[in-house]
Amino acid sequence: MRQSRSFIPTMREVPSDAEIKSHQLLLRAGFIRQNTSGIYSYLPLGKKVLQKIEIIIREEMDAIEAVEVFMPAMQQAELWQATGRWYNYGPELFRLKDRHNREFALGATHEEVITSLVRDEVKSYKKLPLTMYQIQTKFRDEQRPRFGLLRGREFIMKDAYSFHATEESLEEKYQDMMRAYMNIFTRIGLNFRAVIADGGSIGGTGTHEFMALSDIGEDTIAYSDSSSYAANIEMAEVNVAYEKLSEPLKKMEKIETPNQKTIDDVASFLEVDASRIVKTLIFKADDKLIVVLARGDHEINDIKLKNALGATVVEFAHEADVLELLSCRVGSIGPVKLPVDLKVIADHAIASIVNGVCGANEDGFHITNVNPERDFAVDRYEDLRFVQEGDTSPDGKGTIKFAKGIEVGHIFKLLTTYSTAMDATFLDENGKAKPFIMGCYGIGVSRILATVAEQFNDENGLKWPKKLAPYDVHLIAINTKDESQNALAEELYNILKSYRYDVLYDDRPERAGVKFADSDLIGLPVRITVGKKASEGIVEVKFRQTGESTEWQKEELTEKLQAFFGME
Numbered sequence: 001m002r003q004s005r006s007f008i009p010t011m012r013e014v015p016s017d018a019e020i021k022s023h024q025l026l027l028r029a030g031f032i033r034q035n036t037s038g039i040y041s042y043l044p045l046g047k048k049v050l051q052k053i054e055i056i057i058r059e060e061m062d063a064i065e066a067v068e069v070f071m072p073a074m075q076q077a078e079l080w081q082a083t084g085r086w087y088n089y090g091p092e093l094f095r096l097k098d099r100h101n102r103e104f105a106l107g108a109t110h111e112e113v114i115t116s117l118v119r120d121e122v123k124s125y126k127k128l129p130l131t132m133y134q135i136q137t138k139f140r141d142e143q144r145p146r147f148g149l150l151r152g153r154e155f156i157m158k159d160a161y162s163f164h165a166t167e168e169s170l171e172e173k174y175q176d177m178m179r180a181y182m183n184i185f186t187r188i189g190l191n192f193r194a195v196i197a198d199g200g201s202i203g204g205t206g207t208h209e210f211m212a213l214s215d216i217g218e219d220t221i222a223y224s225d226s227s228s229y230a231a232n233i234e235m236a237e238v239n240v241a242y243e244k245l246s247e248p249l250k251k252m253e254k255i256e257t258p259n260q261k262t263i264d265d266v267a268s269f270l271e272v273d274a275s276r277i278v279k280t281l282i283f284k285a286d287d288k289l290i291v292v293l294a295r296g297d298h299e300i301n302d303i304k305l306k307n308a309l310g311a312t313v314v315e316f317a318h319e320a321d322v323l324e325l326l327s328c329r330v331g332s333i334g335p336v337k338l339p340v341d342l343k344v345i346a347d348h349a350i351a352s353i354v355n356g357v358c359g360a361n362e363d364g365f366h367i368t369n370v371n372p373e374r375d376f377a378v379d380r381y382e383d384l385r386f387v388q389e390g391d392t393s394p395d396g397k398g399t400i401k402f403a404k405g406i407e408v409g410h411i412f413k414l415l416t417t418y419s420t421a422m423d424a425t426f427l428d429e430n431g432k433a434k435p436f437i438m439g440c441y442g443i444g445v446s447r448i449l450a451t452v453a454e455q456f457n458d459e460n461g462l463k464w465p466k467k468l469a470p471y472d473v474h475l476i477a478i479n480t481k482d483e484s485q486n487a488l489a490e491e492l493y494n495i496l497k498s499y500r501y502d503v504l505y506d507d508r509p510e511r512a513g514v515k516f517a518d519s520d521l522i523g524l525p526v527r528i529t530v531g532k533k534a535s536e537g538i539v540e541v542k543f544r545q546t547g548e549s550t551e552w553q554k555e556e557l558t559e560k561l562q563a564f565f566g567m568e
């Protein structure tokens, strides 16, 4: 492609509202442009990378017998009303009306659409399993779009849905998808981990997220430094053996602790380690109050609490509720002689506390030498705390480390949540109507474009992996007015095209400095420069990944390029 005929609006300056590298570079290198907050246009170079990502995804989906479809973005409200999501989702779900005043949701995801399609067309277990996928724009009215394509209000997703007669069949497809995702992200060249995850609002059991490691990632991954264990920190289990101090149990004592509000205040005032403090919090789980205990040096993981209670909404009880209930501040609550009859759930670490400290349910006082079972009852012990760096890995191998990640994929076992809600059934071998057992599987396609840009760049610009680069070769003629340079550049352009290389040929009447700066920004794998030595048939070659440059004779060009592109 002649660069003078393409549309690659590069920018010298760094756009002020772009906070992260990938957002800055995709703008400066002319890959994308923002139309408005969270809404982007993909320019020719950005579109070409998207296409290469999609080709890899399609190959791996087709390889596990998922068949491609394309569903509407306009989704009748009735479908979302059937599953209740029309009412459960707030402003994040775009809604609109047609000219007859009929209501629609703008597709944020497609469980309802695909389930209604399969419900109406698939009647027998003989037709199962069935896996369909699409690559399509999704619409979600994010409250705070940020980081360019990483969190937009329109984004491109590959979403797949599978339908099964049995859970075994779902499990098989889930494993197929797990392997297909590993292949996809490996071929794309991302540094990623598959992590145990929480299903979030979608329900169902057992889900995995695929996290690209990046310091600007919003998620935290807990992984073992010596095994393949990795989990979203929301779900990372704790199985630490707490040693119980062997000191004799002492008599409880109520002591004055004037104006000591936080755990650290109390720990330093009483000169005890935070690990001996029984942190007592009141949560509201689906509008039921519950007392939750954790060690002073641990944090309660509300996702684990939600899953342990089987609740849908779990939140801190409001200060006012606590005051009214216990007539003391949140920092003064303790499990001893709780004046109200509330269930008490505790993290496992509490069981090993000896002669600990807790609130006295009276402002300005704490109780020392408290011991579980002797001084306060616990209804349930569960794994409720966030894992910490240095904890033993739950699989017993190595210790836990943290890393930040960008979620680029998420796969779910939905089971019958959607098929039951939409009365989508098939007849089993005994002619009995059964709800489809389903799985759903997402990949953030436009998010991958940004994530690759985030992982592959340097101070001069983007550095595309060969398989994703918008073009293979950047061919640059330094001085288009110089006859011999022009002739050689045109000749090489035709030769390279005849060898089926994708060539971006910078034929613009610009200064060399501008061409080189743009070329470094755009970041194609190899740059071939036709300059002073054109008359000798010699060109300069520069590899973007390593920065290394050399000279080639034009006769050896194609075989050397073949070697370069043949290498991993």
Ligand SMILES: O=C(C[C@@H]1CCCCN1)Cn1cnc2cc(Cl)c(F)cc2c1=O
Pocket: 085, 089, 092, 093, 094, 108, 109, 110, 111, 139, 140, 141, 158, 159, 160, 201, 202, 410, 440, 441, 442, 443
């Ligand atoms: O999308 C999923 C689950 C899977 C992910 C893989 C592909 C199929 N869907 C979860 N989710 C996330 N945000 C949403 C936002 C809105 Cl506004 C909505 F209406 C629905 C959803 C929603 O359902």
Ligand SMILES: [Mg+2]
Pocket: 209, 407, 410
């Ligand atoms: Mg997710």
